[in-house]
Amino acid sequence: MTEDADQLTDIEQDALAEIANMGVSRAAHSLRQMVGEEVVLSVPAVKIVTRQAASKLVERNNAKKLVAVQQSFEGPFAGRALLIFPEAQSLELVRAIVGDEHSLEDVIDLEQEALAETGNIILNGCLATIANVLHRTMRMSLPSIVRGDGARLFEVNETSSGGQFVLFLYIDFNIKKRNVHGFIALLMDLPSIAALKDIVNDFVSGIEKQPSGHAG
Amino acid sequence: MLDNASDLVVGPVFDTVDIGLVVLDSHCCIVGWNEWIARVSRRKARDVLGKTLLEVFPEVQHTRLTEVIDDSFRAGSSSILTHTLNELLPLQGESGEPLLHNIVVRPVSTVHASYCLLQITDVTVAVTRERVLRERQNARYHAIVDSAPDAIVTIDDNRNIQWVNGAVDDVLGYSHAELLGQQIDILLEPGSPLLQALAQTSVDSKAENAISVVGRHKHGKSGYFDVSLGHWRADQRNFVTTIWRDVTERMEADAALRDARDALQKSNEELESRVDERTREREIALQQLHESQKMESIGQLTGGVAHDFNNLLAVILGSLSLLKKAVPDNPRVSRLLDRAILGAERGATLTTRLLAFARRQELKVEFVALQKLIPEMLDFLRHSVGPNVVIHIEILPEVCAVEVDANQLELALINLAVNARDAMPQGGTLTIACHNENHGTRVGLPRDPFVCITVTDTGEGMSAATLARAQEPFFTTKGVGKGTGLGLSMVQGFTAQSGGAMRIGSEPGKGTKVTLWLPRAKESSAAAREETQPIQPAEARSLRVLLVDDDILVSMGAADMLLDLGHSVTEAQSGSYALKVLESDGPFDVVVTDYAMPGMNGFELAQRIKAGHPRLPIVLATGYAELPADRSIEFGHLSKPYTSKDLAAALEKALVARRP
Numbered sequence A: 001m002t003e004d005a006d007q008l009t010d011i012e013q014d015a016l017a018e019i020a021n022m023g024v025s026r027a028a029h030s031l032r033q034m035v036g037e038e039v040v041l042s043v044p045a046v047k048i049v050t051r052q053a054a055s056k057l058v059e060r061n062n063a064k065k066l067v068a069v070q071q072s073f074e075g076p077f078a079g080r081a082l083l084i085f086p087e088a089q090s091l092e093l094v095r096a097i098v099g100d101e102h103s104l105e106d107v108i109d110l111e112q113e114a115l116a117e118t119g120n121i122i123l124n125g126c127l128a129t130i131a132n133v134l135h136r137t138m139r140m141s142l143p144s145i146v147r148g149d150g151a152r153l154f155e156v157n158e159t160s161s162g163g164q165f166v167l168f169l170y171i172d173f174n175i176k177k178r179n180v181h182g183f184i185a186l187l188m189d190l191p192s193i194a195a196l197k198d199i200v201n202d203f204v205s206g207i208e209k210q211p212s213g214h215a216g
Numbered sequence B: 001m002l003d004n005a006s007d008l009v010v011g012p013v014f015d016t017v018d019i020g021l022v023v024l025d026s027h028c029c030i031v032g033w034n035e036w037i038a039r040v041s042r043r044k045a046r047d048v049l050g051k052t053l054l055e056v057f058p059e060v061q062h063t064r065l066t067e068v069i070d071d072s073f074r075a076g077s078s079s080i081l082t083h084t085l086n087e088l089l090p091l092q093g094e095s096g097e098p099l100l101h102n103i104v105v106r107p108v109s110t111v112h113a114s115y116c117l118l119q120i121t122d123v124t125v126a127v128t129r130e131r132v133l134r135e136r137q138n139a140r141y142h143a144i145v146d147s148a149p150d151a152i153v154t155i156d157d158n159r160n161i162q163w164v165n166g167a168v169d170d171v172l173g174y175s176h177a178e179l180l181g182q183q184i185d186i187l188l189e190p191g192s193p194l195l196q197a198l199a200q201t202s203v204d205s206k207a208e209n210a211i212s213v214v215g216r217h218k219h220g221k222s223g224y225f226d227v228s229l230g231h232w233r234a235d236q237r238n239f240v241t242t243i244w245r246d247v248t249e250r251m252e253a254d255a256a257l258r259d260a261r262d263a264l265q266k267s268n269e270e271l272e273s274r275v276d277e278r279t280r281e282r283e284i285a286l287q288q289l290h291e292s293q294k295m296e297s298i299g300q301l302t303g304g305v306a307h308d309f310n311n312l313l314a315v316i317l318g319s320l321s322l323l324k325k326a327v328p329d330n331p332r333v334s335r336l337l338d339r340a341i342l343g344a345e346r347g348a349t350l351t352t353r354l355l356a357f358a359r360r361q362e363l364k365v366e367f368v369a370l371q372k373l374i375p376e377m378l379d380f381l382r383h384s385v386g387p388n389v390v391i392h393i394e395i396l397p398e399v400c401a402v403e404v405d406a407n408q409l410e411l412a413l414i415n416l417a418v419n420a421r422d423a424m425p426q427g428g429t430l431t432i433a434c435h436n437e438n439h440g441t442r443v444g445l446p447r448d449p450f451v452c453i454t455v456t457d458t459g460e461g462m463s464a465a466t467l468a469r470a471q472e473p474f475f476t477t478k479g480v481g482k483g484t485g486l487g488l489s490m491v492q493g494f495t496a497q498s499g500g501a502m503r504i505g506s507e508p509g510k511g512t513k514v515t516l517w518l519p520r521a522k523e524s525s526a527a528a529r530e531e532t533q534p535i536q537p538a539e540a541r542s543l544r545v546l547l548v549d550d551d552i553l554v555s556m557g558a559a560d561m562l563l564d565l566g567h568s569v570t571e572a573q574s575g576s577y578a579l580k581v582l583e584s585d586g587p588f589d590v591v592v593t594d595y596a597m598p599g600m601n602g603f604e605l606a607q608r609i610k611a612g613h614p615r616l617p618i619v620l621a622t623g624y625a626e627l628p629a630d631r632s633i634e635f636g637h638l639s640k641p642y643t644s645k646d647l648a649a650a651l652e653k654a655l656v657a658r659r660p
Helices: A010-035 A051-057 A087-098 A104-133 A190-215 B002-009 B012-016 B035-041 B058-062 B065-075 B124-147 B168-172 B193-200 B248-326 B331-357 B370-385 B406-423 B464-469 B487-497 B523-530 B552-564 B575-585 B602-612 B644-658
Strands: A039-042 A046-050 A066-074 A079-086 A144-148 A165-175 A178-188 B020-025 B030-033 B079-081 B101-109 B114-122 B151-156 B161-164 B211-216 B222-234 B237-246 B365-368 B389-395 B402-405 B428-437 B450-457 B501-506 B512-519 B544-548 B568-572 B590-594 B618-622 B636-639
Touching: A010 A039, A010 A046, A010 A087, A010 A104, A010 A165, A010 A190, A046 A051, A051 A165, A051 A178, A066 A087, A066 A104, A079 A087, A079 A104, A087 A104, A087 A165, A087 A178, A104 A144, A104 A178, A104 B065, A104 B079, A165 A190, A178 A190, B012 B035, B020 B035, B035 B114, B058 B065, B065 B079, B065 B101, B065 B114, B151 B168, B168 B237, B193 B211, B193 B222, B222 B248, B248 B331, B248 B552, B248 B644, B331 B487, B365 B370, B365 B406, B370 B389, B370 B406, B370 B428, B389 B406, B402 B406, B402 B512, B406 B428, B406 B450, B406 B487, B406 B512, B487 B501, B487 B512, B544 B552, B544 B575, B552 B568, B552 B590, B552 B644, B568 B575, B575 B590, B575 B602, B590 B602, B590 B644, B602 B618, B618 B644, B636 B644
Parallel strands: B389 B428, B544 B568, B544 B590, B590 B618, B618 B636
Antiparallel strands: A039 A165, A046 A165, A066 A079, A066 A144, A079 A178, A165 A178, B020 B030, B020 B114, B079 B101, B101 B114, B151 B161, B151 B237, B211 B222, B222 B237, B365 B402, B428 B450, B450 B512, B501 B512
């Protein structure tokens, strides 16, 4: 494990994707409970990028108006977690969750609260799962809503900000036949990334030992 | 443990805050319950402490609350549960109304233990305020949109109508419910420009001007609309709000205005074309007027010249005839005199023709049967046209008689025949045909009925220019010395004076057709003519004659003739003088007076004389037809120029007429 701290090996990548998928599945379960219908969440890809790169990645299709649910976390690794959508998609997501019977006006009224709670569920799902899987305890803040373009969300122009790197996860929602694409970003500084990678590697080696031991 | 918990929950602040606070230990038992939550849940702290949350609120098991509390302990996560997405606790306000609330769940750790803090926030006021605000805003919005006179229709990507305002009923005849969910196409004609515009524009395209479309009302009626489009986007979907302004009235007013303008222009054009037409007609009429004025002037001039010339010829002829009597035995002188008389007589013939053209000749109107007159002329006509020309005569038995001067008619026909001959130097056919014409008014004649005589040749014809001048006197196409140019003029004058007309039709190479319309004789006049009696010659006796003529030369000639006839003559140079002579120097046996005299004319004089001396015979000597036809019968009549023989006959006739 002597690779660059800011790069993930294939195994690390697979493991993080696996953990993230476990997290969002938990969130999906919570959402299903709320919505009363099938909710499918999936994380197809994970990578580590710079904040600048992340700010470009989230402006997919040049959609500069973004909305994000943000929670900070601390523990063995610390940073900020963001669930990011294009603004139009966020409304679509809220509409999917609160139901079609609500008028557009209602949805706009509810958007802030509903989005905060939904984001909270998903981010908690991911972070709690990471904590559980890695047998670590973390403290997470309450969610807040941030609006703006990629640069604003990732504070590209603020050098004092702690996190330099972003663990970047694509997330796809499928709720009531609507498809919503978003991103989960975990902003962390290099020590936190290193700590995460260490923990992930411990977890991986733990899993590798189990089947061999089991087989042996 | 409880000591620690007490540290967390004891104190006046815990019970004073205006949110609900509940503290749970790691077994999910309630260790903290503040005043606020006690109030809205109607549960005292002492009743719930030590119990699990599920025991206090059994309904919680169906919510996420237990789960997030678990996460809080296990993973240290903080959660928010909103009233929007969750059914939460059965809390009530002071008056029993359900309390809308959000719950925040946070982990709380001390050195010794972990706790979970539930913060319950009343959002009833905020939600109510939002609702009121929105309703107020909506009311304002609806006030604007629903009071708009234009129909406002919002459609989605699939052109399905999502929303309409109240004006659609008035503007398009549909109710709200009838339109929602329908395609906007039902309001439009197939291929409407609005559908094209919808297909071609999007949120990003610039606002266009209103599109003019034909809109369809509910009941099939159509109207004109200006529709403006506003694209917008919400919830990832594209919408278009269309605003329909009814411009039917304006369009109809425009159309009416356009029609009126067109009609005005059309009538202007018609007016112009009628003005043009009238101008053309007027020009033609003026041309005809000028032509007839020219002919009239020429006629007057010719008539005047001929009249004076006639008087001179009368003197010459009279004098020559007297002279011949005076020298009867000198053959040489006699021959010269005969030649002079012949010349003077030819001069008289010429003046007769001139007078005929001027319509001033003396016409002896009589009953003429064409079936008789024309065949009788045939030999003479054949002689006139020569052997190369074949003459056809076509006269049906039913052709009526005419009332004209027979001699003049013969002369006219001979003139036309000679013209025809000259037009056919290589020979040809001359046709003289007659038929009854009952519809003369159709060809521009003043009255009906007529008899029509056509004289047609197969000659060389005339050009339009020649034809136009053919009736002018002295116009001739014949070589100098060959024709007088008076032929057609004379025929034209004769027909006009007789109350008829003449037309010439000709084209180069196609011959010439001259048509004469002559008045049909009345049946009664035919009978009247039958009884004309031959004049009985009176016994020769010497008469006392009063001769009235303003022209001394003519008067002298006439006096000489009278003297030669054995009468005595008293001359008077004016009517008034004649009346004086009649009173002072009477009685006279007969009065011979010229007609055309300055002051009192011959007719007036004759009437004055008749008034005083009803039995005195009067002879009017006239050079041309100055007398109205009916009056001439009253008195004896003598045509100038006359010979002494003519004079004797006139005197005789006048005496016989007055004979008791």
